[in-house]
Amino acid sequence: MDDLPDVEMLVSSLMSESESSRKYAVFKLQGLLSDPSFADAFIQGDGLLALRDAVMQTSGNTQAYALGSLDKLLELDMGWDGVDVLVVEKAVALAVSQPLVNIVRNALTLLVLVVSRPLTGSQKENGGAFGFRAIKPALDNHPTFLESLVHRLSASDHTLCANALQLVNALMRDAVMHGGEHEWPRFIKRLQDLGVIGGVGMLMRGDAANDARSPLAAAILEFQGLTKLLLRKWKEVRVNVELYEHKKALKTIHLLSNPEPYRPADSNGETGRKGRAKHHPEKWRRLGFETESPAWEFDETGYLGMMDLVDFARRNEDTYQKILMEQSVHPAPHRCPLARASLSVTLILYEHFEIDESANEEGSGHRNSLQERIREARANGNLDRLYRPLLLQWGRLHTAAINAFVRIWKASGAVLDDFYKIEEVVRIIVERVVGTTTRKTEVGKVEDELRSVSLEEARKWQMEGLDEVYEDAWGPHLVQIREQLHHESLQFMKEQRIRCLLQGSWFPAGVAVDAGWRYVRLSHNRRHLHYRSYPAKGDDEPGLSDLPEKLDLHSVTSVDSNVSASEQPATSLSNGGGGGDNSSTETLTEKHHDSLKPTPTPTTNTKITIIGHPPATKSYKLTPVHTHTEPVESVLLELYPQSSSLASEWLDGLLMLLSQQPITKETIRCVDVMEDWGVRLRMLNLRWEDVDWEALEMGAKGERVVVREVPGREGLGEDYWYDLPET
Structure with missing residues (x-):
């Protein structure tokens, strides 16, 4: 340790009453504390207490350097003894009210490290504060903290934006991973109400997101991954009408439909004007559910499907009521089931954005993984493809796709038996319109395109995509079929x-x-x-x-x-x-006609x-x-x-x-x-289950040979005939 700087001198300078000495000491420490050997020597030399005092007592650049030095220690998972409730309170206060950018940046970094600290099992058993709980007391004393944090996302300093977004990500991750069943949805909703979606969307479409070396790029992609994590968590929540929140959501869907009071006719066939109104016998089927017990119909989409339907009804109340009224005049088989359409659109968007396939993006090493993905994408020149800004506009896409579903239903004259056919057409429309967007595509443009796609155009896309749809499962077979058909x-x-x-x-x-x-x-x-x-x-x-x-x-x-x-x-x-x-x-x-002139x-x-x-x-x-x-x-x-x-x-x-x-x-x-x-x-008639895999045997040359049982005549009489076409 002879080659290390004089720890005792630096600690002495930190404790000096001279502002210049303390400023010089914390400035030097920022670079030195990146070395684990020096950091250990610094802590052994009682420097942690002096550094904590510098954080709490100084101001200006000295305080910024002191916070930066403490951040370096915490990044090495050292010096946690110097971070107590008062230090966290100080960091939160600085993040809310401090005008100096360099102080706020380092204060936010300290809070990110506190919230993200990976504690061991023994620490948790001893009641150690970690995650959101570690800063909750300070947030209670500063109720405007979250609002100021979201506001920082629009700052002109990209590093400040990145630090603010990293803290948002850390809070969201901790809320989802360690929050209670009812706590994390409320916290996420609070962030969304404060405008975090719009703030991140602006960053995602901005020029800074295209700089792979900027910490902002990784923070944006981490937020995108957390958004997928939230969608997956909501989908995994099973709808239970016994729960207050779920029961309230169903009631909202019903009340926003503007139901008329239902009074059944008496024994004489007359509808009474007096008396208490009763539930309509088709209370839920009128909204597009299959039965009068709609809870089970959310099995595939979970609470995410219910949230989407409530959001559609609440944000588009007039459209919601108009669609239901238009459909009510048609016979039951010809009505577009709006609730089922909403749930189908939820699944279409869920599959389009590959939510389940991104399950591993939020693992313990997610940040290192993000940096690797960014470097690889930058090397291949397709960094923009990592960003999916329209994912953040889930609600607006859901609404636009529902409107497209209803419009295609009307244009095709569909009936209930055609539901899955219309669903497939809408899936193709979403894939073609949403899937061809770029990082800078505005959601309004996507809404206009979804609004203008005709049934004929969608059918054309459907036919064009048949080769791609079956290519994976039927590629070799299609080659053989095409060769055979070419010869024929x-x-x-x-x-x-x-x-x-x-x-x-x-x-x-x-x-x-x-x-x-x-x-x-x-x-x-x-x-x-x-x-x-x-x-x-x-x-x-x-x-x-x-x-x-x-x-x-x-x-x-x-x-x-x-x-x-x-x-x-x-x-x-x-x-x-x-x-x-x-x-x-x-x-x-x-056709060429023959004239005899x-x-x-x-x-x-x-x-x-x-x-x-x-x-x-x-x-x-x-x-x-x-x-x-x-x-x-x-x-x-x-x-x-x-x-x-x-x-x-x-x-x-x-x-x-x-x-x-x-x-x-x-x-x-x-x-x-x-x-x-x-x-x-032939492709229109192909199904994966059409292949009798048990009947496939390997031929002499290794090719697959279909061996099927020859039907017999057992049980057949002579009472049969041939149905010959008329000539």
Whole structure:
């Protein structure tokens, strides 16, 4: 200890009557007491009593340094013997009335350390004061302390704000952890009434929250975690109508609904004007509960659900009564159950903010954990994502979501059996609107968006999110389903396109004026293209026997076209082009009508060229084998489709006949649409419980194989029939 500063000299200076000596001593101590070795030597040298006297007797910067030095000792969990009731009283008094910021900062830090002190079991058994109880006597002498503490949250000094918020957090944590069942809710409500939510909300949206090195960032996130802790605690409180507070809350919900006095009719069917009014037989069902004993309906939400419903009714009394009155004129199955809607919204918000998943954020090492999260988020550039300012606006979000629930109910014409469907739509709305906000998003903007979301838009979001909803549980299965549906859709389009070729179509014979017309048709065995040229387009569709010319598809090597490059409709003739009524794609693509009026100038800029080996001639057949001359490719047939649909049908039909992939946008779009809707329809029917996990066995290659029992005919007679569709 030879290298340590002279403790005796510092203690002597602390006890000096010279203000400058005491000021210098406490100033030096602030830095020295961070060393546990020196702190121990200081206490062994009777410096603690001298430091306590400096805290109690000095003023100005000397007092600020003295408080800072005492804080350093307490942070090392040393020097607690010097903190008695009078020191706590002094710190509270300074925090309330002292104008000097440096004194207030250190006084608040001292109170944070006192409230947060982790006492051992023996200390608690000996009646040692800890937590809120340690400062309660001082607070009784200074009733404006909590109000001044909340006011400090709006101070311009960020360190002062952080210290004030740290004390708020310490008081809240101690109240929840060690307060009685009825004490902590009253204390939290008192803080909320003083405006702590608004104060922290301003800090959260401010620029200081974005400074990861500021102590304010950790304090804000700690408050956010404590807010989740409070919500979880309220949800865990079971509603009991025997308790005064719970019974009073239910009565408030009833009275705010403006119930009419109920006087049942007498034996003659007349309603008496006199006599005591009785409870309506649907007293609670009128409010949207399922039964006349509503306590059990709060099992999922606990007292949190009751608080939310009371808060909605109290803050929106006119809206509350208006909704109930509007719904009362509808038949019972068509009424929106307002109370059930409120409880559902509570659970939706609870799940959205992941309240249960944050249970470990408030552990003993929560501050170190927060600092680690802040450093990690800062390194990844997403510090803003840690903050959830809308969590602090729980009541306003709850109200806005209830209004959205009722509005969607009306727009959809829902009935009671549709309740969970509407609940799911509202869940999606909350996820989309609230989940896409930023740290600086005002709650008013969120309320406006929740107010303006239409049913159609919500349904669109619902369909867009189906892939994400089932991805975790059904990801590999969806890949297989999509591959299967893609193959099935492709086969369907292949058959559809080939059927267009089997039906035949009219094409202009060329681009020149008065080039005539050509009718082309695929043979039934799909091996030949039959065609014939005509001077004019006929009224009828020629049969295969009327088409003497034919092209063997085995001799075709490729099909070329400018359709896939341009994808623009060809310059149409006034008669609309051929193949209109023959096309079976009219339900999937644009419908092209066929007019029989002749046109003098058939022109087109779309061409399909069929290339291959020409038919062998006699001279070619007599060519000696040893020459090995390969036949030369040439143009076998040219088609000039008059519409984009006809071009897509024939080009992709020919390609698919040659076992090639389609290339036109129209065909590919149809395949994608069928594949997409097939996946969606299957997903709408998927449930996790649909999988018979007990029936799954491992195949030879390790894959899962479904093994199901083959149904037998035991107990079945011959009295059965087939229900065939009408033709």
